[in-house]
Amino acid sequence: MKMKLIASMLILSLAVGCGGNTETKQSPQTAEKQAQPQAGAGGTADPSSKTPDQTPEQSAPAKPADQAAGQVTAPEKPAEQPASPAPQQAEAPQVLYTMNKIYSIVPKEGSDAPKKVVLLTFDDGPKEKELLTSILDTLDKHKAKAIFFVNGYRVKANPDLLTLIHERGQVIGNHSWDHIDLKKQTNEKIDQQIADVQKAVKEITGTAPKFFRPPHGSSNEHVKNKAKEEGMLFMNWSNGSRDWEKGYDKPEKVIASVMEQLGPGSNILMHELPWTAEALDSLLTQLKEKGYGFVDPNTIDTTVK
Ligand SMILES: [Zn+2]
Numbered sequence: 001m002k003m004k005l006i007a008s009m010l011i012l013s014l015a016v017g018c019g020g021n022t023e024t025k026q027s028p029q030t031a032e033k034q035a036q037p038q039a040g041a042g043g044t045a046d047p048s049s050k051t052p053d054q055t056p057e058q059s060a061p062a063k064p065a066d067q068a069a070g071q072v073t074a075p076e077k078p079a080e081q082p083a084s085p086a087p088q089q090a091e092a093p094q095v096l097y098t099m100n101k102i103y104s105i106v107p108k109e110g111s112d113a114p115k116k117v118v119l120l121t122f123d124d125g126p127k128e129k130e131l132l133t134s135i136l137d138t139l140d141k142h143k144a145k146a147i148f149f150v151n152g153y154r155v156k157a158n159p160d161l162l163t164l165i166h167e168r169g170q171v172i173g174n175h176s177w178d179h180i181d182l183k184k185q186t187n188e189k190i191d192q193q194i195a196d197v198q199k200a201v202k203e204i205t206g207t208a209p210k211f212f213r214p215p216h217g218s219s220n221e222h223v224k225n226k227a228k229e230e231g232m233l234f235m236n237w238s239n240g241s242r243d244w245e246k247g248y249d250k251p252e253k254v255i256a257s258v259m260e261q262l263g264p265g266s267n268i269l270m271h272e273l274p275w276t277a278e279a280l281d282s283l284l285t286q287l288k289e290k291g292y293g294f295v296d297p298n299t300i301d302t303t304v305k
Helices: 002-025 030-034 040-044 129-141 152-157 159-167 187-205 221-229 251-261 274-289
Strands: 097-099 105-107 117-125 146-150 171-174 267-271
Touching (some): 105 117, 117 129, 146 152, 146 159, 152 159, 152 187, 267 274
Antiparallel strands (some): 097 105
């Protein structure tokens, strides 16, 4: 009798254990979905003054303004190692990569992670379900992860789309609340523009972003310090797809632009735009054919400057 009781208790506790493990894999904080982001910085802005959707980074060059000319374009020798995809750990990924001064992603010291990788990023969303779903589906098809740098006013308008990005296992970054030129703002306004997005994303997904990218690649020391203070890695980009520029609103143009600037560690800036979504499958195929893998943003060290 006693043995039987012990055995059934053991079975029961095993069953509970499994349930517990499953629980931890579910997306967090569904209860917090009801919490809407507060008006914050978005409350005072005139929506009509926003950068038009189709030209998100109009004033920004293909490469960030604060990159010295020639730094990025210096051709890097192709890595000799064979193509191997970036690691795709689902749980507690190791830190394998770090970002260098020109915003490219390089293996962390002591890591034997492949050099020949790119970081995929999509700015200025979340905007539209169909477009976003197309991008997410293509990323899944190629087992690729990306950072979606979101704006607070769009998160406020489309909280469900933010949840979608999170639930599909992609990474969310902070791109300020209003997509304004932060360099021209007061320190107080800068703080608000950054902190309000952290708060809104955390309320909806349960996790505050670990990456920050300033709109138009425009920043100053205060912006960089605030991003760090909020626990984020500040980054511009090293490979601008130019998908926001006039004349680049065609899939083949976007692909050609990325391929021209391609090098190991390319930090590729794209947007949630129709021609980019259309280009993505072919772009990722071509990158793989050239031997590039896709960095899982979760494996990038965000604790360094
Ligand atoms: Zn932007």
